[in-house]
Amino acid sequence: MFTYWQRRDDPLSRCIEEVVSSAGGGEDRCLLAAAEYLCRKRAGEATSMDKIAAKYGVSLLCVYRKYSGLFQVGIRYPRNRVEQLLEQVRQRYGPAVAEEVESLYAVLKSRGALDGLKPEGVVAALLYYAAKKHGLRYDSHRAAEEFGVHPETVEKNIVLFQWYLQR
Structure with missing residues (x-):
């Protein structure tokens, strides 16, 4: 029996895909973690960056650098x-x-x-x-x-x- 990966259609997944595609990154796990952190902040969730970094198996410093890079190029979450x-x-x-x-x-x-x-x-x-x-x-x-x-x-x-x- 074969199972196929189905594209998730929830707002968080769409947001992550949008951020990653606008940042020009492909399979960079640090960028994916930074995008998830940003999207969770947009949704009003209080998930810490270190937990998201652990989920993707990357260092906190790597995620923070990518997140600050996103912020520098204008990809940020609204403040409120x-x-x-x-x-x-x-x-x-x-x-x-x-x-x-x-x-x-x-x-x-x-x-x-x-x-x-x-x-x-x-x-x-x-x-x-x-x-x-x-x-x-x-x-x-x-x-x-x-x-x-x-x-x-x-x-x-x-x-x-x-x-x-x-x-």
Whole structure:
């Protein structure tokens, strides 16, 4: 009986393949370990670099050098979830709408309006504002569906942000 290796289709494997292909490496185990570390950080996992190095059978120093090399050429993980969501907005709606969302986010953050709110609900509500400003047809239910939150959360955030933005 023959078994064939099937390509894994989970987000971690796709991310590792993407990082390795953009770095131009083939079967370099140090690069694979560094790519896995980077992708796990993107996913929000707290797996240490030394455990990943041991999994691939390479030294920690080797993985660290490859990871810093990836960082030097611009392959890095977003610092937080908001940056990931802003990149998603930029890809779907263009840079003008993303810049508007980012500027509204900065204003609200400086006024303390975002404490304790989930990033998905915040970005969904801010996208609602930015879309209206740029003349796009967009409603709170669509925003909720896109970011995986309840429509009530988006509507609550819209009302809350109106108060902070009118100050």
